[in-house]
Amino acid sequence: MPDNPLITIRSEMMKLAPEFQAALPAHIKIERFQRVIMTAIQTNPALLNCDRRSLWNACMRAAQDGLLPDGREGAIVPYRIMGRLTAQWIPMVAGLRKKARNAGEISTWSCYCVHEKDEFSFELGDDPHIRHRPYLGPERGKVIAAYSIAKLKDGERSYEVMAIDEIDAIRKLSKAEKGPWDTFPEEMMRKTVLRRHAKSLPFSSDLDDLVRRDDELYDLKEARENPGRRQLPHSLKEFATMPEPEEAKDQTNSTPVA
Incomplete structure (x- = not known):
């Protein structure tokens, strides 16, 4: 019988707890952060199919930003990149x-x-x-x-x-x-x-x-x-502590999953 994917996710998350805790600000307890992550995954099951490293990178970015991936402060969204699902952290309003x-x-x-x-x-x-x-x-x-x-x-x-x-x-x-x-x-x-x-x-x-x-x-x-369109800033500082997979480095043809 295959493992329950939620049990596997929870087990991996517990192993990464020290890294998350080191990145989180003092006012966000690691237990709360982990509960929010599990809720986000259960709410959007497509995250279970994402490249696992990208999922934990997205969670790490949320921790380093000092925000919760609760759909209000920020969200973790699944994207399809070169035929492979990856997770992206998006700060919200x-x-x-x-x-x-x-x-x-x-x-x-x-x-x-x-x-x-x-x-x-x-x-x-x-x-x-x-x-x-x-x-x-x-x-x-x-x-x-x-x-x-x-x-x-x-x-x-x-x-x-x-x-x-x-x-x-x-x-x-x-x-x-x-x-x-x-x-x-x-x-x-x-x-x-x-x-x-x-x-x-x-x-x-x-x-x-x-x-x-x-x-x-x-x-x-x-x-x-396009000189007729206002430009966006293009410098990005990499916050993730774990490297992205090679497939995630080129997001030119990325397509999010609804």
Whole structure:
């Protein structure tokens, strides 16, 4: 009788516990981190079929970022790379906001999507401001924009607004045919404006690395070669302590698994 894959996963995870514990911040206990990992795997069984080393690398990246792969702070998503399933760690909006608060430079940081029936206006110049009154009916219409507002410790406010065509331009750079943009599109829209806004905010170096974490999920070569499209940063700092398999080094034709 073949082994239960969940039992095998749990056994491997227990062996890696010392490495995870060394990477985790003090406020996240290893027992909690392991429970969240198991819940994530049980919620998305496709992770059981991922290359095991990539799965543990994704978990290690989450630990080093000091975030939980709980679907809110971040998520571990299965991708198909050169015919082989690999796992990818993706920080989410709640995770970015949490790290920003912990960095101490930002008091509050929020981001929202704007729908067709919402009342929305914004101005730049000497007195920049955003006014947004969401429509409370059952049909708000399509998303037409997303925005981010940050209040710094000194009281200064910073804004970023992206129209839907700008957001779609970023979405089209994604290497994924199916994945987070299909599963939770508004979350990814909010994250897109958050990422752009982050480049003009005072961040610590580790938070900057976190914001750039999922650069590898986008076709940055295409963005650099298209002068009409705003470029994304292409430098990445490798956080994983275990090497990726050779197949995972080239993600040009990667396809996430829904």
